Amino acid sequence: MLLLCISLVLFSIGWESAGAAQILGLFAHPGKSHFNFFRPIFTALAERGHNISMYSYFPLEKPIDNYTDYVFQGMPVLTDIVDLQNFESDWKPLGLPFKIPTYFMLHDWGLRSCKVALNSPLIAQLLASPIRFDVVILEHFSNDCMAAVAHLLGAPMIALSSCAIMPWHYKRMGSPFINPIMPMNFLPYTDEMSLIHRINNFFHFHSVSILYNWITQPATDELIKHRFGNGLPPINEIVKNTSLMLINQYYALTGPRPYAPNVVEVGGLQLRVEKPLPQVRI
Ligand SMILES: *[C@@H]1O[C@H](CO)[C@@H](O)[C@H](O)[C@H]1NC(C)=O
Ligand SMILES: *[C@@H]1O[C@H](CO)[C@@H](O)[C@H](O)[C@H]1NC(C)=O
Numbered sequence: 001m002l003l004l005c006i007s008l009v010l011f012s013i014g015w016e017s018a019g020a021a022q023i024l025g026l027f028a029h030p031g032k033s034h035f036n037f038f039r040p041i042f043t044a045l046a047e048r049g050h051n052i053s054m055y056s057y058f059p060l061e062k063p064i065d066n067y068t069d070y071v072f073q074g075m076p077v078l079t080d081i082v083d084l085q086n087f088e089s090d091w092k093p094l095g096l097p098f099k100i101p102t103y104f105m106l107h108d109w110g111l112r113s114c115k116v117a118l119n120s121p122l123i124a125q126l127l128a129s130p131i132r133f134d135v136v137i138l139e140h141f142s143n144d145c146m147a148a149v150a151h152l153l154g155a156p157m158i159a160l161s162s163c164a165i166m167p168w169h170y171k172r173m174g175s176p177f178i179n180p181i182m183p184m185n186f187l188p189y190t191d192e193m194s195l196i197h198r199i200n201n202f203f204h205f206h207s208v209s210i211l212y213n214w215i216t217q218p219a220t221d222e223l224i225k226h227r228f229g230n231g232l233p234p235i236n237e238i239v240k241n242t243s244l245m246l247i248n249q250y251y252a253l254t255g256p257r258p259y260a261p262n263v264v265e266v267g268g269l270q271l272r273v274e275k276p277l278p279q280v281r282i
């Protein structure tokens, strides 16, 4: 009997560890360039036998096994309609770049896509379905409302960032921001800044972090309350539960940075097997 019990336990552990994970992807931001970084991670997981349920604006062109698309509707997909000039304001008070308007642009996009996704029938069906997930993978970018869905599902959260980590992400991940050597991502500085550039860096980092706390987070809490009623923790508490954050950044380009171990630079992760370079005769 004891032997039978032990072998049953071993069998179940072995079966568990060989079993596929149920993975939920929640991507409410309609940016194609962002998703180009995310998708290869999920197709690789599907190839390894994990079951992907993907909620996004970007279904696979050719369906593959172990990957089910659920496609949000209601936001224009940002492919080539983003005018990059929006990021390049020419206004330079005191001769210094001033990028606070970029925050307002991101805030506005984030809130609009949050509203659409939260109220999507897909999310209602997801929450009503009996399926439970081993992990939820979502994006940390300009709005956190999908983290409320992960909280309601009671699954651990992994975050991806398709661009350089935003100022408001450091605190939640417990990572330090070292002003003199780390230019915040809206500014065109490197790790070698003059005193005046460091002051501008300090001003930008703290201004947009405060704006995020004072404007974006309360507005997100309001949308969540409107959708799910009272009773959820504030969104800035929920996001602190993020177990891991993978960022599309690479130290050879930005200079080394002291991230906590839960923030991992994975720039280039989306690249597939490289082709050999053509032979060049010298
Ligand atoms: C789908 O997952 C199974 C295991 O659940 C795996 O054997 C199979 O190779 C996967 N299919 C594809 C196309 O990757
Ligand atoms: C994979 O996930 C889908 C939901 O997206 C679910 O319907 C299906 O049953 C799951 N498959 C397995 C093998 O767990």
Ligand SMILES: *[C@@H]1O[C@H](CO)[C@@H](O)[C@H](O)[C@H]1NC(C)=O
Pocket (backbone or CB within 6 Å): 151, 233, 237, 238, 241
């Ligand atoms: C964070 O995760 C822990 C462990 O899963 C859970 O008990 C707690 O309620 C979560 N907190 C929030 C704010 O989501």
